[in-house]
Amino acid sequence: MSIRTGKPSLTVKRFSLLSFIAVIAATLITAPAKAAETSLTALKPYSIQYKVVHDGDEVGTASRKLTELTNGQWQIAMESDISYYFLSDERKESSRFEVQDGQVFPIVYQRLAETSLRSDRNIVQNFDWDNMIEQGSYQGDQWTQPLKPGYLDQLTQMLLIREHLLTQKPIPAIDISYRGSIRHHEFKVLGQETIQTDKGPVETAKVQLNETKRERQTNFWFALEHDMLPMQVQRIKEGEEQAKLIAVDW
Numbered sequence: 014m015s016i017r018t019g020k021p022s023l024t025v026k027r028f029s030l031l032s033f034i035a036v037i038a039a040t041l042i043t044a045p046a047k048a049a050e051t052s053l054t055a056l057k058p059y060s061i062q063y064k065v066v067h068d069g070d071e072v073g074t075a076s077r078k079l080t081e082l083t084n085g086q087w088q089i090a091m092e093s094d095i096s097y098y099f100l101s102d103e104r105k106e107s108s109r110f111e112v113q114d115g116q117v118f119p120i121v122y123q124r125l126a127e128t129s130l131r132s133d134r135n136i137v138q139n140f141d142w143d144n145m146i147e148q149g150s151y152q153g154d155q156w157t158q159p160l161k162p163g164y165l166d167q168l169t170q171m172l173l174i175r176e177h178l179l180t181q182k183p184i185p186a187i188d189i190s191y192r193g194s195i196r197h198h199e200f201k202v203l204g205q206e207t208i209q210t211d212k213g214p215v216e217t218a219k220v221q222l223n224e225t226k227r228e229r230q231t232n233f234w235f236a237l238e239h240d241m242l243p244m245q246v247q248r249i250k251e252g253e254e255q256a257k258l259i260a261v262d263w
Contacts, residue, residue, distance in 0.1 A: 053112055055175040056087065059242055063258040065095055072097045075258050077243070079172075086111045086120065089168040095256075101129045108168035117173060118142050119190075122166040136192060138166060147190055156193035164190050174200065174233070175241040178218055198222055208234050208245050211261045215244050239263065 058080055065073040073095030080088050091106040106124045110117055119140045126134035138149040145160045165173065170187050177184045184200040203219040217234035218241070224230070227250075234245040246258040 053115060053117075053172070053176050054179045055172055055241065056112060057240060059240070059263065061242060061244075061260050062262040063246075064261050065093065066257045066259060067097060067255070070097075072256075073102075082109070089172065091168060099129065101127075103127045106168060108166050110169050116162065117165060117169050119164070119166045119169050122168065124167075138190060140164075140190075149193060151192050154193070158190075158193060158195075160190075161188070164188050164195070166190060170198065171243065174220065175235065175243075178202075178220075178235055178241045184220065196224075198224075205237070206234065208259075210244060210259065215239070215260075217244055 056079075058078075060078045061076065063075040063077070064071050065075055073093060075091070075093035078090045080090070082088055087110055089108045089110075091104075093102070093104050095102045104124060104126045106122075108119055108122045110119045112118070119138075121140070122136070122138040124134075124136040128134065134152065136149065136151045138147060140147050140160060142160065146157055147160050147164075148157050149155070165187055167189060170189055173187060174184055184202065186197060186199045189196045189198055199222070201221050201223075203221055206217055206219045207214050208217055209215075215234075216237045218237060220233045220235065222231045222233075229251075230249040232245075232247040232249070233243055235241040236244045242260075242263060244260040244263075248255045248257075
């Protein structure tokens with residue numbers, strides 16, 4: 014979607030978006046991420062509130078927020094609080110990062126988790142780009158591994174997806190650093206879909222991530238008229254829906 018300098022008609026905007034989606038939906042891109050611009054179109058503060066649904070029941074709430082820090086860095090924060098029968102899961106994730114020459118550089122990723130079945134599920138990852146190494150810890154284990162340009166974390170990958178949708182570029186494959194290993198994520202744009210929210214219907218671009226080794230699929234719905242914000246996220250494992258996040262306020 015092009016940056017708007019005026020107020021083009023809704024018909025023109027949707028025709029442009031439909032043409033863009035039709036082109037990239039047929040292409041699976043596997044090249045590493047590359048950015049040539051000095052700033053990102055998607056780098057604007059936002060806040061989204063979600064309800065969490067499982068088997069048709071509302072089981073909790075979640076939120077996602079992007080903020081600019083006073084030192085010029087940025088932070089993405091994700092929180093969720095879920096309760097289902099005797100199970101409970103509360104999580105707080107954050108990623109502090111900076112952008113240089115159009116490329117995202119994670120600095121610190123952290124996840125704090127409290128669940129009814131597991132303990133000590135906290136993760137800390139520190140990215141030292143000067144020395145090209147990452148150091149982290151999870152469940153008492155520590156690691157050090159080399160960094161490569163383009164490595165992202167669990168939260169900053171969403172920023173890169175939105176950036177490519179907003180600038181009408183194919184979504185590249187993204188390498189995610191997570192718990193001492195690198196996960197290779199390839200995304201596919203499936204097309205345009207209208208979803209229902211508490212604020213009414215929202216036109217979205219549906220994007221899918223398939224993790225074949227983990228038998229897991231994640232579907233994302235990005236709002237065409239709201240800066241490609243993630244309006245809905247669905248996680249499917251071994252053919253069964255685990256949970257769905259549906260935006261209720263943004």
